[in-house]
Amino acid sequence: MADIIQLLPDSVANQIAAGEVILRPASAVKELLENAIDAGAAEINLIIKDAGKTLIQVVDNGGGMSERDARMSFERHATSKIRQANDLFAIRTLGFRGEALASIAAIAQVDMKTRRQEDELGTLVEVEGSQVKNQVNCSCPAGTSIQVKNLFFNVPARRSFLKTETAEFKHIVDEFFRVALVYNEVRFTFHQNHKLLYQLLPSNRKQRIVSLFGSGYNERLVPVEQISEAISITGFIGKPEFARKTRGEQFFFVNGRYIRHPYLHHSIESAYRELIPVEAVPSYFIYIDTDPGTIDINIHPTKTEVNFLDSKVIYAVIRSAVRQSLGMNNMLDSIDFDVERHLDFTPPGADRQIRNPFDIPPSDFNPFDQPIPGKKSTGEPWLKAPVKGWESLYNNNDFKVLQSPQSDGLFNETEFQQESQETDRENVFQFQNRYIISSIRSGLVLIDQQRAHERILFEQYLERIRQRQQVSQQELFPCQVSFSPSDAGLLDEIMEDLNVLGFHLNKLGKNTFVVSGTPSGIQESDMQALLEKLLDQYKKNLIELDLDKSTNLARSLASSLSAKSGRRLFTQEMVHLIDELFSCKVPDLTPDGRKVFTIIPVDQIQHLLNR
Ligand code: ADP
Ligand code: MG
Numbered sequence: 001m002a003d004i005i006q007l008l009p010d011s012v013a014n015q016i017a018a019g020e021v022i023l024r025p026a027s028a029v030k031e032l033l034e035n036a037i038d039a040g041a042a043e044i045n046l047i048i049k050d051a052g053k054t055l056i057q058v059v060d061n062g063g064g065m066s067e068r069d070a071r072m073s074f075e076r077h078a079t080s081k082i083r084q085a086n087d088l089f090a091i092r093t094l095g096f097r098g099e100a101l102a103s104i105a106a107i108a109q110v111d112m113k114t115r116r117q118e119d120e121l122g123t124l125v126e127v128e129g130s131q132v133k134n135q136v137n138c139s140c141p142a143g144t145s146i147q148v149k150n151l152f153f154n155v156p157a158r159r160s161f162l163k164t165e166t167a168e169f170k171h172i173v174d175e176f177f178r179v180a181l182v183y184n185e186v187r188f189t190f191h192q193n194h195k196l197l198y199q200l201l202p203s204n205r206k207q208r209i210v211s212l213f214g215s216g217y218n219e220r221l222v223p224v225e226q227i228s229e230a231i232s233i234t235g236f237i238g239k240p241e242f243a244r245k246t247r248g249e250q251f252f253f254v255n256g257r258y259i260r261h262p263y264l265h266h267s268i269e270s271a272y273r274e275l276i277p278v279e280a281v282p283s284y285f286i287y288i289d290t291d292p293g294t295i296d297i298n299i300h301p302t303k304t305e306v307n308f309l310d311s312k313v314i315y316a317v318i319r320s321a322v323r324q325s326l327g328m329n330n331m332l333d334s335i336d337f338d339v340e341r342h343l344d345f346t347p348p349g350a351d352r353q354i355r356n357p358f359d360i361p362p363s364d365f366n367p368f369d370q371p372i373p374g375k376k377s378t379g380e381p382w383l384k385a386p387v388k389g390w391e392s393l394y395n396n397n398d399f400k401v402l403q404s405p406q407s408d409g410l411f412n413e414t415e416f417q418q419e420s421q422e423t424d425r426e427n428v429f430q431f432q433n434r435y436i437i438s439s440i441r442s443g444l445v446l447i448d449q450q451r452a453h454e455r456i457l458f459e460q461y462l463e464r465i466r467q468r469q470q471v472s473q474q475e476l477f478p479c480q481v482s483f484s485p486s487d488a489g490l491l492d493e494i495m496e497d498l499n500v501l502g503f504h505l506n507k508l509g510k511n512t513f514v515v516s517g518t519p520s521g522i523q524e525s526d527m528q529a530l531l532e533k534l535l536d537q538y539k540k541n542l543i544e545l546d547l548d549k550s551t552n553l554a555r556s557l558a559s560s561l562s563a564k565s566g567r568r569l570f571t572q573e574m575v576h577l578i579d580e581l582f583s584c585k586v587p588d589l590t591p592d593g594r595k596v597f598t599i600i601p602v603d604q605i606q607h608l609l610n611r
Contacts, residue, residue, distance in 0.1 A: 001118060004080040005065075005072040008098055022103050024162060025052025026171035028148055031100035033179045036060035037256075038081065038093045039144060042202075043187040046176060050193070051168040053151055053159070061143035064116040067123045071135060074110075074127050076102040089293045094257055094303075106130045107158070108151045114144040129154050166493070167542045173486045177212055178258035181251060181285060184208035197485045206236060209285055213249060214484045214511070216528065222329045224286065226321035231290045231314065233321050237268070238283030240275040240326070242529075248283035255289055257297065259306045267315040271322035286318065428574045433567060436574050443605060447597040449569065451590045452581045454562035458591045459584050461554035465497050476504075478516040481528045485511055487535050494538070497553050522561060533560040555591045 022028050029052060036044045039062025049055035065073060072078045079098030082088060088096070104110060105127040115122025122140040126133045152159035162168055169192065176198070180188050184205050190198040200211055210217045221236040238248055250268075252259050264286075272282045296307040308314050428438040436447040483491060488511035491498075495505050495513075502519030515527045524530045537556035541547050547555065569577070581587045581596065588596055 003066050003068045005069045005078050008077040026175045028104050029172050030175040032058035034094035039063045046190045048192045051165040056148040059145040065114045070114050070123045070125050073101050074105045091292050109149040111147045113140045115142050117142045182253050182256050224321050224325045235286040243276040243280040243282040251285045253287045267319040271319045443601040451596045454558045454590050456580045458558035465550040474520045482512040
């Protein structure tokens, strides 16, 4: 067979979104996996060392290359996939720009061994910093094996830009998933540092999703299908009840290519509206297949952005396909019932009565007279008086700052009662089960209860991790949880800190753990959901922010557990929350910078009433 790679004429090359940049190991992994798919491989093995910094190797059993093509493949704009500008609108392959290998070879040491089925001998090409160092015949299996060593060896600046190994590794796993989720008929293995992480057999799409995300996904997904002549939408979406518990996974693929598309994402979100809480994001795996002439994938070098000729139609089709699937699976009918049940609040002690927040407490009512079941009435943290923080809020000294008469910051009960009456502390009420309003001399303070809770938990957790201060635990009937291999690896890494925070976690099998204790006060009983939410958040922080491990863990746990939004609170719970909030170092913002409270000054209220 003849050689197939050609240099694109300048006129075509210039029409291609320029500047393929290998920013991180994961970009190289993506390009190599895509090349293996384009070569028609039925089996692809990915091998990584040190999160790709030392080695990235992709071995495929696809078509292979001739001796000349093997050398040509490292030239810029050398491709076998398109010939002329018109081909840009008929692309069925993942690659088309002829730049990836050239870009990788410019910043690494690359060894490629390749052989076509019909050739007796294969060829080995060694390239370093764009220079072909060596090319010899070799015997090797049919297909191609590319080793990329010492990425950025000649660009130290880019190397130093890389994030932690865990973060870079997570990017690689993401790229691997994005390919493996589409090409379910291809067999994959994935090794990191000699450890086998994934072994994926040829299977159907649902089985592939389950083998990547864990067996829990089996019952979480329902199929979506809408096939017409112009476009076919297939895939799976998550049942709404699971979106309540985790952030979920979101994937769009167009003609076999993973893409990001905020507009289409919105169409799915809108289909779920009222079925899941506002902050939850549903899981979806949507595969769109359409005539390549109706899309433009040539708008961004990474090829993850796509313009549709008619995105409004696709928006509507996807939305209706998702609604239909939710409806067919009887999920729409149960909305009202489900939402009601979700909002239902069970008081901590079943024998306690819920006070109507609009009831004005009798003047002799003292919330602290009623002991909370299972808690002593003195010395408990919820009786801790605000020590710092209030001052900064009421800088005009309007509000009487409680000063702790005792060195440990705790009041005894009588002193506390006296103080609290003077400051009218029980004068708080809850609004929409989400906000706490309290009167202060200069006006009203309006607090977002969930955010306040998140701030408080964050500071507590961070302190505990830093001090390695073991905390009280509540025993749990031991339960088993299991995760995908990469999540299990992550959990392994943070297990010690989680145990300091009061979890009692033990490894049971490769991807399985036993939970037999949680920090006291945790109300969530579904440990699988709780830990998934925690890991999701932790991963998100790893990728988006460069946080140290303790801060990340404290933030992730605080955000996973701060579920006080939508919950009715007792007066004393509110007072306690306010106290704790204003004992925080930074009471006014959540760990990720959202506003926790605001003050509505008296003059603004007067203005509203035209006084
Ligand atoms: P593109 O994929 O955009 O064409 P690349 O730089 O990624 O550009 O690859 C250049 C060419 O090298 C491809 O067009 C293809 O012909 C050949 N090639 C790359 N990787 C493989 C592989 N794993 N198997 C067979 N051919 C390959
Ligand atoms: Mg390519």
